[in-house]
Amino acid sequence: MNINFFNLFSYNFFQNALIGGIIVAIVCGLMGLFLILKKEAMIGDGLSHTAFGGIAIGLLMGINPIITALATSILAVFTISYMRRKKIATSDSAVAIMLAIGFSTGLIIISIAGGFNIELFNYLFGSILTITLSDLLLVSALSTFVLLFIGFFRRELLSMIFDEEDSKLRGIPTNYLTIIFDILTAITIVLSIKIIGTILVIAILVIPGLCALKLNLSFKKTLLTTTLFSTISTTTGIIISAIFNIATAGIIVLVLVTFFIITLIYKKLE
Numbered sequence: 001m002n003i004n005f006f007n008l009f010s011y012n013f014f015q016n017a018l019i020g021g022i023i024v025a026i027v028c029g030l031m032g033l034f035l036i037l038k039k040e041a042m043i044g045d046g047l048s049h050t051a052f053g054g055i056a057i058g059l060l061m062g063i064n065p066i067i068t069a070l071a072t073s074i075l076a077v078f079t080i081s082y083m084r085r086k087k088i089a090t091s092d093s094a095v096a097i098m099l100a101i102g103f104s105t106g107l108i109i110i111s112i113a114g115g116f117n118i119e120l121f122n123y124l125f126g127s128i129l130t131i132t133l134s135d136l137l138l139v140s141a142l143s144t145f146v147l148l149f150i151g152f153f154r155r156e157l158l159s160m161i162f163d164e165e166d167s168k169l170r171g172i173p174t175n176y177l178t179i180i181f182d183i184l185t186a187i188t189i190v191l192s193i194k195i196i197g198t199i200l201v202i203a204i205l206v207i208p209g210l211c212a213l214k215l216n217l218s219f220k221k222t223l224l225t226t227t228l229f230s231t232i233s234t235t236t237g238i239i240i241s242a243i244f245n246i247a248t249a250g251i252i253v254l255v256l257v258t259f260f261i262i263t264l265i266y267k268k269l270e
Contacts, residue, residue, distance in 0.1 A: 014242055017128045020136050021234040024191050025204065027143045029230035030150050030223060031188045032205035034181070036213065037161045041206045043080065046095035047189040048201040050076040050102025055123045055193070056109035065123060066138065066190060072102060073186035081182055126197035126249035129242060139191055146184050153177060158219070196249040204230060207256040214263040229259050 008014045035041050054072030058065035076098040083094040110120065122130065131139075150157070159167045160174050167174050192201045208230035212222045237252030 008239065008242055013129055013131075014238075016131045016133060016136050017238050017242070018235065020131045020139050021128055021238050022231055023139055023143045025208075025230040025234035026227045027146050027188055028192055028204045029208040029226040031146065031185060032230075033209035033212065033223065033226045034150075034157055034161070035185065036206060036209045037158075040091060042092065042202070043077075043095050043185065044189060044205040045202040046080070046099040046102075047073045047076055047186055048193065048198045049099040051190055051193060052124070052198045053102035053105035053109070055198070056106040056113075056120065059120055060109050060113050066135075066193075069123075069193065070187065070190045073190055074183055076102060077182040077186045081179070122197075123193055124197050125247060126193070126200070128196075128238060128248050142187050142191055146188060149180060149184055154223075157181065196252055200249045200253050203253045203256055204234070207253075207260055208233070211256075211259050211263045214260075214267055229256070233259065 009018075032041070032044070035044060051069040051073045054069035055065040057063075057072070058068030061068070080091070080094040080098055083089045083097070084091055088094070089097060156167070156172050156177055159170070159172060160177065164174055188205070189201060192204055196204050208226045211229045212225035215222070215225060217225060233252050233255035236255050237248050237250075240246060240251045241248035
């Protein structure tokens with residue numbers, strides 16, 4: 001062991017990591033559940049790889065990579081939405097196109113800059129134990145906005161998911177809510193990158209919601225259970241990685257997969 005468990009909570013880096021991890025885990029769990037219900041879970045993978053191009057641009061230009069990643073992700077969301085609306089490409093195909101553009105852009109910029117560096121490597125695979133106070137403040141501010149939106153409009157979002165035409169007839173501003181939801185999806189993806197990296201971000205978005213849905217609970221209980229799965233896995237990953245100096249993202253995903261297997265076994269035995 002590199003760090004004694006009982007001393008962990010006295011370190012600022014660990015406190016920042018734990019607080020930031022819990023906040024992002026809750027946001028990812030909730031947004032991921034709605035993405036699963038909308039059958040758009042893979043948009044998380046597409047946007048995370050698109051964000052990689054934004055991160056590379058930020059590092060090359062000396063701009064905060066989170067800002068450039070957010071800008072490229074939001075641009076990608078609008079492009080995907082436009083292609084779907086104009087029937088240029090199906091949802092999956094539009095996501096695949098943006099994934100290819102974003103990731104290839106990142107690779108080109110990396111080659112121009114002379115290859116990978118430590119900072120870019122951290123964004124690829126996550127490095128929550130290096131989260132700073134400014135990162136934490138940014139994560140907290142953006143997460144608060146996401147949670148407030150879900151809290152105020154969860155009924156409208158559910159109505160849109162299950163019957164969009166009926167929602168329009170009932171006066172729900174589906175177009176505006178869809179745009180805001182897509183932007184918040186991009187924000188959630190970018191928030192997750194510091195914790196779990198661009199490559200594995202899809203896991204923390206999708207697996208907690210899948211685990212909760214397997215239990216066939218009420219929607220409120222499903223929301224709560226989703227956040228529980230994501231929070232426990234993230235907290236466990238942070239603690240284990242801090243003690244044993246193991247990649248945080250890998251442990252988080254391993255715990256999530258374990259939860260998923262347990263829920264599958266539970267359903268079989270039920």
